[in-house]
Amino acid sequence: MELTSIKQAWDGAEKCRQCHIRKFALFADLQEDDFMQLHLPITDLELQTGDSLYKENEAPKFVYTVRTGLVKLVHFLPNGNYRIIRLLWPGDLAGIEALHGITYLHQAITLQNTAVCKIPIENIEQLNRKSPRLYKQSIAHWQRVQKDTDIWLAELSVGSSKKRVANLLLYLNQRSSNDYFYLPGREDMGALLAITTETASRIIAEFKRLRYLQTEHQGAYINKNKLKQIS
Amino acid sequence: MELTSIKQAWDGAEKCRQCHIRKFALFADLQEDDFMQLHLPITDLELQTGDSLYKENEAPKFVYTVRTGLVKLVHFLPNGNYRIIRLLWPGDLAGIEALHGITYLHQAITLQNTAVCKIPIENIEQLNRKSPRLYKQSIAHWQRVQKDTDIWLAELSVGSSKKRVANLLLYLNQRSSNDYFYLPGREDMGALLAITTETASRIIAEFKRLRYLQTEHQGAYINKNKLKQIS
DNA sequence: CGGATCGTTGACAGGTATCAATGCTGGTGG
DNA sequence: CCACCAGCATTGATACCTGTCAACGATCCG
Secondary structure: OOHHHHHHHHHHHHHHHHOOOHHHOOOOOOOHHHHHHOOOOOEEEEEOOOOEEEOOOOOOOEEEEEEEOOEEEEEEOOOOOEEEEEEEOOOOEEOHHHHHOOOOOOEEEEOOOEEEEEEEHHHHHHHHHHOOHHHHHHHHHHHHHHHHHHHHHHHHOOOOHHHHHHHHHHHHHHHOOOOOEEOOOHHHHHHHHOOOHHHHHHHHHHHHHOOOEEEEOOEEEEOHHHHHHHO | OOHHHHHHHHHHHHHHHHOOOHHHOOOOOOOHHHHHHOOOOOEEEEEOOOOEEEOOOOOOOEEEEEEEOOEEEEEEOOOOOEEEEEEEOOOOEEOHHHHHOOOOOOEEEEOOOEEEEEEEHHHHHHHHHHOOHHHHHHHHHHHHHHHHHHHHHHHHOOOOHHHHHHHHHHHHHHHOOOOOEEOOOHHHHHHHHOOOHHHHHHHHHHHHHOOOEEEEOOEEEEOHHHHHHHO
């Protein structure tokens, strides 16, 4: 192993240990000696809106931790349409299916400028062999994801379009740290809720007219009470 | 520990070791010495259609392996309606969220006469502490579930009702070992696909008239080619 | 035989997709 | 600096689909 690589690896591990997002992510309860095992380079990536982390069915080599920004997991349908399967927020993992030998299940595309940690899977597999702590986090991760997905299925895929949009806005608002939150484009909204772009647009426009929603740049503010009445 | 209990435990472990479904389930790569750890009783249960394994938000005490039959995971909506989040087939696990301290996420109800293994969670937690092999299976489980759910989201929750019903029939057929497969009641079908009972009924009736589908008792045969054209 | 449960069908209103046209906005190059 | 363009959002008209409410038929079981 060459010097630069060693330096980089150490930097990665050091950064990782200090990262404020770590406690939410895969390495949450790694300990000092675990970090000593991390010999492979973890790299930071700064991505721009629309960049792709990986594609569906691609041979998987990395797992990603979202540090800032927002990522959509997309599944393309045979007819060219697509469906957004899930959103990834800071602290979430992308591509963790890579750890277990199967191909990526979706395409991961950023919705905003997004910072991620890119972790080679060999790195994690090494760690897995030596420390059971990673397993626990892995399971915790899957479980969280599953719970989210279930709620999605139960609440965002049923009822009238208006209810779905209202629920989506409340969900996005709730995930945001302040009142202002990221508002997806109408096409993405459709792909999230299984409705058409036009329907999404009509409903958003209506909410704006009713003052349930104010938009600004790429984001929005909402009147939670009014929207909860609808949902 | 009393004698009867010891006997029962040993029986359970012995049965489990010999079970033909085991290779698909949680204990897939347990080994001889792992089995020696199983001191708590694993019990067989024979359930009838409509029985409930556990309820949403109930304090979790058991994990179940489905050995034969079919189970639905149900989430009830505030308005009294319900949505079926997932189906569990032989080899699948029910209530595994119990392992990680959270409450059950759904109500599990049998759709047919169903045999399950009922495993106390302490049992598994013991094992977890001593053997990392269970973790791997746990993760594999979550991953399989997630993949299923994703397909569900991508294919069974979009498109016209007719497409959804066609896709559901193809899915049910594909999961069956022979051509004949279990056909859910119309209400359950609606809850699976997020459509109304009446719509489900109309479409099934139409498929029958067109000879895309023949029903018999609780089950059915389909013309796959015709249904694939629709989907 | 009667009753309960589930499936089927009809009529209708309202909702949503579809097709098409028109605004709006941010970025690019002249 | 401005005109233009590309991409997105909005809006309209319409047909179709689906939910809703209601009635009726089929089947099973006591």
